[in-house]
Amino acid sequence: MTARAPTVLNELELDALTELVNIGVSRAAASLREMVGQQQVILSVPNVVVVSRPEAVALLARQGSARLVAVHQVFEGDITGRALLIFPETNSLELVRAVTGGDLSLEDIIELEQEALAETGNIILNGCLATIANMLKRSLKMSLPEILRGVGPEFFQLKPPPEAGDVVLFLYINFAVRGRDVRGYIAMLMDMPSLEALKILLDEFIERETGQPSTHSDEIA
């Protein structure tokens, strides 16, 4: 876990957020396993950073310059942001093949691609966000999944631009399906106003979990 939070979230809040994401994604991985014919889904340890938008773009660029496919959903509620399931475009058909069971012709797979990607993304992203929302005791409204294609940095410059503060919470976790050439990562983006709201929700969560107020239990990062 790397954590760098300029005055926004303290160390324990970042820790709590990472743990929430870890639980959300771990559960979503179990759903993905069911979808890809009982093949194990391997996850990395989540990485949570609060960075400027250009830094986030640079982070994504470091993952390689290959063309990517993303399933993108907007979530709204006390906190608002975007969740993306991203993988290399070359993996996309293999993921669809895994999800549809492998008996289909290439033509059928290509035809089903959009729909299968959207549904896979929907299950993973919704599963992850629902777990997080439940643990924060808030409800989040999710938009319908949208498929994006392009290179990584484009995904971080989606419209509309952030209302205030060019700081984003960028968290990502890598996943790979054992025995298949399917790998990718999940990213979530939030801007400043949502981060302030998130901080309050995290403090409430920490207090419930540990029985002590978050400000008394940890130094400021």
Place this chain on the structure above:
Amino acid sequence: MAFKVLIVDDSKLARMSVAKVLDKLYPDWTRIEATNAEEAIALVKQSAIDMALLDFNMPGRDGLTLGAEVRKLDPNIALAVVSANAQQEIVERAGEIGATFLAKPLTEASLGAFMAEAEDRLKAASR
């Protein structure tokens, strides 16, 4: 009989929530904490641990690898592998090293049940 419990998790919050439940259910037990596998192994070597709760998804060695190493060092420790990732492979491997799989987020009920069972087993073994 007071036992010594080792909590291994890279998340401070996760360790704090286990501590909260432990303090409530077994206030006289000792608990020690480690943030990764290496620290955990050092603690197992230097003090007599009765029970260990191991997070699965940690930087470095994961909780299952750690569990297998702990088993070799001390076959009598009551082990639990803790994860929200309830994929069959992980649950099965936990079984193979003689560890209980506990789902995250941990509840007082699930943790309490593991502790109670481990307590019975350890007491029976020491008789």
